[in-house]
Each structure stands twice: as structure tokens, then as C-alpha cells.
Amino acid sequence: MLGRKRKLDDFSSEIEAHIQIEIERLRERGLSEEEARGTARRSFGNVMQAEERFYESGRWLWWDHCWQDVRYGLRTLLRERGVSALCVLILALGIGASTALYSVWKSALVFPYDFENNGRWVAVLAGFNRQQTRSWFLSVPEYNDLRQLSDIFESVSVMQHIMFNLTDHGHPESLDVTAVSADTIRSTGVSPILGRSFLPGEDAPGGPNIVLIGDSLWQRRYQGDPSILGRQIRMNDENYSVIGVMPPYFRFWGTELWVPLRLDYSQANRSHRAYWVTAMLKKGVTQKQADARLAVVAHQWEQRDRGQVPEYANLRLWTEDVMRYVTSSMKDAILVLLAAIAFLLVITCSNVTNILLARVSGRRREVAIRLALGASRIRITRQFLTESVLLAVTSGALGLLIAQQSLPLIRRLVIDYVSDEAREFKFDFSAFLLVIVFSVLVGLLYGIAPAIQASGTSLTDTLKEGGRAGGSSHRGQWWRKTLVVTQVSLALVVVASASLMTKSYRHLSNSNLGFNPAQVLEASISLPETSYPGIPQTLSFSQELQQSVSTEPGVEATGLVSSLPIADRLDRQDFHVEGRAANDGDSAGGAACRYATPGYFRTLQISLASGRLFTDDDREGRQLVAVVNETLAKRFWPSESAIGKHIALGTQYSERIASSSAAPSSATSAPRWITIVGVIHDTRQTREWGMTILPEIYLPYAQSTAPLRGMRLVVRSLQTPSQLLESVRQTVSRLDSSLPLGDSNTMDEVVAYAYGTERLALVLLTIFAVVALVLAVAGVYALLSYNVSQQSREIGIRMALGALPREILALVLRSGARLTLIGVIAGVAGGIFATRLMTRLLYQVSASDPVIFAGAAVVLLAFALLACYIPARRATRVDPMVALRHE
């Protein structure tokens, strides 16, 4: 459309050429220069007219009108600088906040799990009899059987978590590693950013020692050096060569290292469930079909192996969509945040519409004059829309800036509370596009109401009014009041939601932990095998460490534990209760197993339900003792005391897979019976919210049968965490100068991390609430101050007739208060309905908590009245003489 059109310039020069040629021709005939020029011009006729005809024939007109509109719009916007700035600011704030929050939730809650093969990637779960224990873990023979199901699965992979001590150059680190079968990484559809992933067969016994590392580890430990490929890194005293680096968002199951899992396929014990089995559904196979097929498999297993595997009674096998399972806990948070974004946008738009509507009534005279001069109504509408879009685009640009600037800020607010997978907040391109599209849409959307109103201006009425902007139409007023009421009510809903989250979060982080996180610092220490080869060395180090730390000033208690609740992965072990068949349904899921010193319980203030805790006498050579949690005690001895009963531990779940000397199978040796001496109240075990509590077994540190090299030190102290950390660091280096102190956090941080989703939702909602409150109050303020300026004549008359300032104040305040009140009532009614969406996000708080709604209502009323007060004050200072003479 543009390409084919000629410019007016081109056309003019053609005419000029024509006239020149004509002049030359005439001069050849002997006319003088002047005569020739005159004749040529005459014979051409009116040049201007020709040019005009050309101009109007083209689509240039449309563009020129547009350009005219833009220039005129810019002039108008600049003339009313204050109003325009206010609009741009409000819009930019709305757009910026929404975009930033949209980016945050997208990268924190959605994107990290957005792998290519979503929907086809399933985990296979087993459900055993009686307690309906469900196990995410299966045994090698079971995995082997599942691998045969090529009619429903494209590939079946298996993985296991293990801890590795990374001891190459630099300080040693203990890291979680996922050992995976060779095709696991490929089946997620994510490729390494450097190097390659595992090849088929590399997981075979005797395969190479190779490792894939995550981007964060690569950056942190190896400074992003690309020559890392092929380099040997030392893990658990063996050399592994690095074959690839995975992208930043890929934190597959929370780890930063992946090694091939070498399965011993000859393993025949079907009850030794240590492996996580996932499968890629064949294309076209639904999860339902897969489940039906698995039901048949479960039946076959039960028929065939019931004799050897007692827990197969009523065995169930089924699939879970992995990604859906991971994100399901966040689904509600996502919904709530999306709703909040939508609310914020509505508030923003109605605010700006309001201001523009007010402006329209101020511009009725201008519109009337343009109409009188022959402008079409469409042209007037277009003019107003152009101005709106101009505003929107400016605000969009500013909003983008706000979003970009606030992203690091929000990141800092929430970084500790989001999952490992989501540490990178991207300002992604889709968010950018969204802003552009959104700001133009908003421009058109909020432009339409004022534009239609403006073009509907009645010519004669307005001009007859003599330009008095006073009596703005009832319709317009009604519109604007409705918009203010909407803003107030929506703001109330957002404020109430944020308060609900706050209250819920307080409940959540204070209760149900089973321990007291306040004033506790934890630090991880791992002892290298070279200098601590056996139990005597590790034990004497741990005793010295506790001794030294406990003498530090301000330390109330200190202790050691092999794995810390919430912070660490569960160390699951099979266990066996005396008098019960091994692996009966009750123990099928295994138990969380921890080694702890007596000081550990004191430090975390874990409370005892019955019996006793450990003492220093529970050591090697004495009676083997254990403390269990209530879940375990109630499951096996629902009606009697668990004290004095005997249990035995089976194979460790997290055995080292890479080492050639596999742990001896426990099935052959006689059980090593351990006496239960105490029952503690349940403590929260994992980060996952809503995860059922597993049976838990604590064993004395000093009775461990293997050297405990990885440990967590916990210290309860009155000192500040940083002081404490410094003195612990000094103590450790005094004991062993080559020993580094690993990760350290306060227990409060550990807990906060565990409530990441809730915390994230809380922070984001609070930001929403503040912005919504500001915008709604600004809306009330804008409407009232506009009204006051419009009514200054009326107020002047009232005052001239003897009204007192107090009465004028009351008059203005009343109209503002009435609007706010209607908004608040509507908001409470709507809010009680809307917050039901949050029910599942709330912990021990009712979604219609009356205190919260009352509080939100009071806050809004208070702020709105404050906003009313300023224009009301101004109204009382109206000088009657000035007001009456005005205009």
C-alpha cells in the first residue's frame, strides 16, 4: 500500500518538468522567455488544483490525517501536562507491575518445568496393601518388568539420588547428584548448552565415569570456563570426566550433577525399592490407557510373586504426570496471581478512563467548534483514540522500564523462597510482547468511552452554554462514579487477599514444624575420607566439635545430625519390626532415618511424646537404641506403647552406586535389633508442602555402623547469625585447618525456603495490594478534585450565600465517602466470593475471615477519606468572588 504510492513531491517535480519542456518548445517558436513562461503556465491551468486532486485521490490523506491527529494529540497532551503525566504514571505503574509480576510467576512457577515432552512424561507409582502406602520408588526387578511394556512406553528410565563429595581444586562440597539411566536426560527434551548428554550404553556396568554438570555449578565453581569439557573432577575419591553442561533452568530434581546410573540387573530382591522409575508414554497412548495396562501388570505380579513379596497383596500400579505433579502445588498460587494481575489491570484502566472522561467534559467546547468547522464525528472519535493510544504507548514504554527495574528488586525479595529450579528470573520476550499488545489494547479500550462521549457532543447546546464547562452530563458522571466504585471494590479484594496470605503464612511458618527454628543456625560439614578414614576419627571430631562450639559465648545448645529436616533429602531405609513379616505393607515405604547426638533434640527443641531422648551413654557397645516419631509408633502399635519394642534396619536406600563394593544384602544376615526408647512428636520432614509424614527413626550418632562424614551442625544461640557463623567457622578451622564449613543458614531461612510457593504468592500479592490501594485512592482523589474544580461556581455561590467552610467540607467529604462506601460494600461481597479461589492456599485461615475483611475495609475507607480531604480543603478555600467571575 505504501510502496506503490507516489509522493506529492514526485508529482510536483513532474509538473515542473512539464512546464519547463513547454517553455522550451514555445521559445523555439520564437517567444520570449517571459511570454513562454506565461503561456506555459496558462495552458497548464491551475497547478495547485492539480496537485490537490492528486493528493486527495491517494491514501496519503489517511496517513496525513493520522499524522495530524498525532501532532494535535501531542500538543493537547503537552498542554495539559499535569493530567497527562498522571495518566502516564498510573498506566505505567499498572503495566509495569503487571509485567514484572507476570515475568516472575512465569519464570518461577511455570517456565522451569516447561520441558518439551510435558504431558507424556510420567512416573510409575506402586500402592501397597493396608495403609495404602504409595511408593515413588521401585526395585530393579520391577523396573525390568516395566521396561518390557513397549506397547505403552516409548522409553522407561530410572534414577536415584546420591550424595557426592566434590573434592577437586577449591573447597570440598557435598552435593546431591542424580544418577540416571542413559536416556533420562534426552527424554526430557532439554539439550546441554555445552557438550553432550549421555549416550545409550554409557550406563552399562563398567562404563566410563562421566558427569553432566548444571550451569549454576559451572558458573560458581568453574567460573563458566568452557574448557571444563573433558576435564576430570574428583567425586567420592574417583575421577569423573565432564561431558556437558546443562542450561540454567534445568535443575533436574534439584541437583546440579548427573551421572549414569549403573544398575545391577542381577539384583533379584523385589522389595529393595530404591529407584525412581519414570517413563515416556508412547505417542497416542493416554495416561488412562497406560494405567489400565499397569493394572494388568500389577495383577500378574501379585499372582506370581505374592509368596516371596507379601506387600503385593492388593498391589496397584499407576502413573502420575510428573510435571503436573510438580506444579500442582502451585496451581492455586498461579490462579490467584493471575486474578490479581487482571484486577490490577482493570483498576488501572478504569482509573485512566476516569481521568480521560473528566478531560472530555472539559473539552466539549473544543469538540463543538471542530464539529462546527465541519469535522466528521468519526474524525473526532479518531482524534480521541489517537490521544489514548499515544498515552498508552508512552506508558507502555515507561511501564517496560519500571518492570525491568523492579525485577531485580522483586527477585531480591523472593529469591530465598523459590525452588532451586526457578532462581533465574528472566524478563522474557513474551512478557515484552504482552506489554506492547496490552498497552495498545488498553489505549483503544479506555479511549473508546471518552471518544464516544466526545463525538456525541451536541453542537448547539454546547456553544449556547457559552463554553461553561460546568454542567458535565449526568451520563458521564454516572460512568465515572461507577468506575471509582469498581476500583475501590477490586482494590479491597486484592488487599484482603494479601492479608489472608499474610495471616496464613504466619500460621504456616509458626506451627506444625515440630521444632523451633528461631535462633538456630545450621552448617554442613563434610569430612574427607583421607584424613578421617574410620569411625574413631569421625566420632572424635564430632565430639570435639560439639564441645568447642558449646563453650562459645551465648550458645545454649548444639548438636549434630546426619540429615536435617526440610533442608536435606530424606535418607530412606527399609526397616523391619520384630514380630512382623519383613516388608509388610506398613513398612513398605521405608522410614526416614537420621543419626543424631543428644544435643540435636535440645537445639531444635523437638518435644518428646513418651520415653526418653538420647544420652551420652548411648554409644558403641551399649544397648542399641532408637527414637521414633509418632507416625511410626501409631502405625505399628496403635493401642500400646512403642517403648521397649524392637526394630531392625534393612538396606540403606541411598547406597553408593558408583562404588564397586555394593553394600551387602541385609536379607542374609541376622537382624540387628534396636530397642525403641523414646517417641517424639512428628516434625516436618521435607520441603514439599502437604507431603505426608513418613515413619522416622533417629539413631544415636555414636552407634553408627559406618563413619558419618557428612553432618549438619545445629547451634542455638543468642548471638546474631553472622557472629555465630564466624565463631563456628573459627572453631572448625581450629580443629582442622583444612576443613571447610559448607552451606550455612539460619533455621528460619530453611523454613522460609520450604514455604517458597506461599511466600512467593505472599510477596507478589502484597505488591499488588499496595499498587491497587494507591491506584484506587488516586482514583477517588482524581474524581473528587475534578468535581471540586467543576463545582467551584456552585461552591462560590453557596459561600456567598453564607455557607460555612465546615459545611462545604462536609459536602465534599460526603460525596467521596458515599462512593467509597459503596465500593467497599461491593468489594466485601465480591471478595468473600473471590477469595474462595484461595482456599487451598490458606493454612488455618478461613477465606472469608471477618477480621481481615473488616480490616481491609477500614484501611480503604481511611485512605479514601484522606484522599477526599485534600480536595475538600481546597473547596473551602474557594473565593466566592473569583469563583463567580470565573469563565
Add this chain to the structure above:
Amino acid sequence: MLQGTLDLLILRTLIFGSQHGQGIAHAIQESSEEELLVEHGALYPALQRLEERGWISAKWGVSSNNRKARFYSLTAAGRKQLVKETNKWKRLTGAIARILGPEGAKS
């Protein structure tokens, strides 16, 4: 001049090769033995119209007396249009001639 006749005359003139606006005006004038006077101001919008319809194309060139001018030439579509218009014109003039009788047939 009759509406539509100018278009026809322009197309007809261009059948001999490309020509600039001034040349077209003169050609029409000369070949009609100064009977048809083209108002030069009306010529250019007409050229513009024809160009937009794709019947003629234009490009800047240099005239015989070394002046920059925009040269127009007939396109394939324009040729077809010329045949169509000519036929139409002949039918029309024929019809008018029959109505006006022997005297009117001259023009």
C-alpha cells in the same frame, strides 16, 4: 472533452512508444490537428489514475532536449484495455452517428 476519452487518447498515444506527459499532450493535440486541446492540468491526474490501474507504467528518464521527465509506457493490461476501450468508443460513436444522421457522422 468527454469523460473517459482522455484516458483512451493517452493509451492510444502510448502505443507508439513511451512518452512524457508533455509529449502526450502535444501528440494528442497534433494528431487531432489541434482540434482537441488537452488541459495540461487535467492530464496528470489522468496519468496518475491510469498508472494506479496498472495500464501504464512510468519511470524517470531524460527527454530529447536533455530534461528530466517522467516517461510513461503502455503495459500489457493497458494494451488490452485500449482494445476494449476502442471498441466501446467505436460502438458509442457509431450509435451517436446513427442518431444524429449523416451530418453528425463527421466528427
